[in-house]
Amino acid sequence: MALRSMRKARECWNFIRALHQGPDAAPVPQKDAVKRIFSGIQPTGIPHLGNYLGAIESWDPTILRQSILDMTAALLACGINPEKSILFQQSQVSEHTQLSWILTCMVRLPRLQHLHQWKAKTAKEKHNGTVGLLTYPVLQAADILLYKSTHVPVGEDQVQHMELVQDLAQSFNKKYGEFFPVPKSILTSMKKVKSLRDPSAKMSKSDPDKLATVRITDSPEEIVQKFRKAMTDFTSEVTYEPASRGGVSNLVAIHAAVAGLPVEEVVRRSAGMDTARYKLVVADAVIEKFAPIKSEIEKLKMNKDHLEKVLQVGSARAKELAYPVCQEVKKLVGFL
């Protein structure tokens, strides 16, 4: 079982999506011919705006088990279709940790110690981070490479981890012959949704300031309250100037993304409005976007058997893809 020994017990939650081919097709994507898209999210809470638009503090196992099902419900409600994508629980596919060990032997300690997330998280934990936390990005590399993924949709905070994945794929190929595609990150225009309370920081599930993060299951009242309290500046006009007006620009970017409009159009439509009123307009747009997702989550959560079945089927399909790749890797390195 891949238990992610980060500050909280984190099992990683992954879904993979094979485009232009069914999961039964050849698992080795040809250069530029086939895209295989892979991504992941930790089931440590309800996804927030950042996760949506753009992922062991002695966690009780019962809570973790429940969070896994809640995250499944949330991902399905957000539109992940298990007929098209393979939605699965990483810890059900043991090949992830097997490949991770092989990759761990190919990376030098300082490479991991210099990663921003390790530095930031371990600083918060008074430099008492576990080895699991340190090697977590290698497990993430195994998640991606195990499916010979070509594209990985992530937020900006994962770019450095993606560089490690690319380096590991290249080093492996150099040593054992061309085997892994070098996967590319897919960054959307919302690659970094900022905290509503501090536009210099990213919106994060673990932010201690509850007003900083909008969860997709928040009630309309909570959403209004969070946007009302969002940090802006002393200029009342609505403009998009991310470098000098981070707060209001974050609101404009969120508004444009949830309304499916270009930023310029959103700014044009808010001409003459002051930021106080504009915050309520953005809150309304977010409420409208999340309403159907929220009700779908509630519906799905009532059917635990269905959620468990989706995961069971997904994990079996993922295993079918992972097993032969892992066997090939073992042959290449001499384990078999």
Ligand SMILES: Nc1ncnc2c1ncn2[C@@H]1O[C@H](COP(=O)(O)OC(=O)[C@@H](N)Cc2c[nH]c3ccccc23)[C@@H](O)[C@H]1O
């Ligand atoms: N404020 C934000 N703005 C924009 N995007 C954001 C914001 N906050 C989070 N994200 C993105 O959401 C995804 C899931 O976040 P996690 O922290 O669970 O994400 C994580 O902790 C990963 N280690 C999970 C993982 C494990 N294996 C993988 C393989 C491929 C891709 C991802 C993974 C991520 O894409 C993250 O970049």
